[in-house]
Amino acid sequence: xxxxxxxxxxxxxxxxxxxxxxxxxxxxxxxxxxxxxxxxxxxxxxxxxxxxxxxxxxxxxxxxxxxxxxxxxxxxxxxxxxxxx
Numbered sequence: 001x002x003x004x005x006x007x008x009x010x011x012x013x014x015x016x017x018x019x020x021x022x023x024x025x026x027x028x029x030x031x032x033x034x035x036x037x038x039x040x041x042x043x044x045x046x047x048x049x050x051x052x053x054x055x056x057x058x059x060x061x062x063x064x065x066x067x068x069x070x071x072x073x074x075x076x077x078x079x080x081x082x083x084x085x
Contacts, residue, residue: 007058014059021053021066034068038077049077 007015023032031052038047051068058064068074 007061007063008065009063010058010061012058012060016057016059019055019057021055034074036074036077036081038080040081047077047080049074 005015006013021032023030033050033052036049036051038049040046049070051070051074054067054069056065056067
């Protein structure tokens, strides 16, 4: 996970780290996720890899950056899909 103590837009040190980003699901609020498919052309067993989205919010200017928790796993799945797809 990214560790940031300074806003990349205004330079303020008033950064709120690791904020949960919510998505409206069918059963109420849930964490927002991204999905990368290891086998995107498959009909079944696509090998979906999910990553939970987190935000860093500046308490001074309001700038927000989004990050995914397991970026290396998602990139590995992406690469497998490119090679095998």
